[in-house]
Amino acid sequence: MSTRYHLLIVLTGAATLFVGCENGPSEPASPSAVENASPAVVTQPARLASTRQAQHAVTMFDACDPETFNAALGAGTCTRSGGVRFEKFLEQLGLHHSIGAWHFAPPNVTMRIGERLVATNRGGEVHTFTEVEEFGGGIVPDLNELTGLPTVAPECTRLAPGDFLQPGASSSEVEDEAGVEKYQCCIHPWMRAEVRIAQK
Numbered sequence: 711m712s713t714r715y716h717l718l719i720v721l722t723g724a725a726t727l728f729v730g731c732e733n734g735p736s737e738p739a740s741p742s743a744v745e746n747a748s749p750a751v752v753t754q755p756a757r758l759a760s761t762r763q764a765q766h767a768v769t770m771f772d773a774c775d776p777e778t779f780n781a782a783l784g785a786g787t788c789t790r791s792g793g794v795r796f797e798k799f800l801e802q803l804g805l806h807h808s809i810g811a812w813h814f815a816p817p818n819v820t821m822r823i824g825e826r827l828v829a830t831n832r833g834g835e836v837h838t839f840t841e842v843e844e845f846g847g848g849i850v851p852d853l854n855e856l857t858g859l860p861t862v863a864p865e866c867t868r869l870a871p872g873d874f875l876q877p878g879a880s881s882s883e884v885e886d887e888a889g890v891e892k893y894q895c896c897i898h899p900w901m902r903a904e905v906r907i908a909q910k
């Protein structure tokens with residue numbers, strides 16, 4: 711048995727005891743609770759294997775200025791510090807149909823079937839990382855207009871609550887089909903990434 715594997719058993723045991731403690735001092739972890747943890751220990755090597763799976767990261771950035779964004783759109787809209795003032799944001803968007811500080815990086819990813827794509831929001835606003843058949847407008851008509859994208863991507867009209875990624879949140883999926891997949895933010899539809907997935 712490797713040291714690493716042994717360490718996992720110790721950690722899993724500790725976690726079980728911790729859960730037991732959360733139930734209150736009147737319910738100490740019973741021997742049966744520890745026994746029940748055994749199957750989880752057996753599956754640990756499989757989980758270890760999955761963490762070795764190749765991952766490709768896309769990071770979502772913005773540069774919202776909390777003072778002006780929160781004043782215009784509501785408290786809590788922007789949680790970073792400093793950045794582009796809201797009126798400047800709208801002006802730039804109207805001029806250029808996009809604003810570079812709001813972007814997915816990298817915009818192009820090449821990966822293989824079975825590998826994992828992880829998108830993480832490192833901005834100060836909520837974003838989505840939504841797979842679309844064709845890039846299009848999002849769910850905010852004013853931003854669609856300024857971006858020159860009047861046709862809303864249908865996928866953006868079918869978002870679930872979990873699709874809205876708060877600052878710091880990630881979404882992740884294992885790509886299981888070869889080809890090119892398009893991802894966009896359904897709030898800021900100029901935020902885009904193209905992912906090329908090759909056969910294994």
Ligand SMILES: [Cu+2]
Pocket residue numbers: 836837838895896897898901
């Ligand atoms: Cu966005």
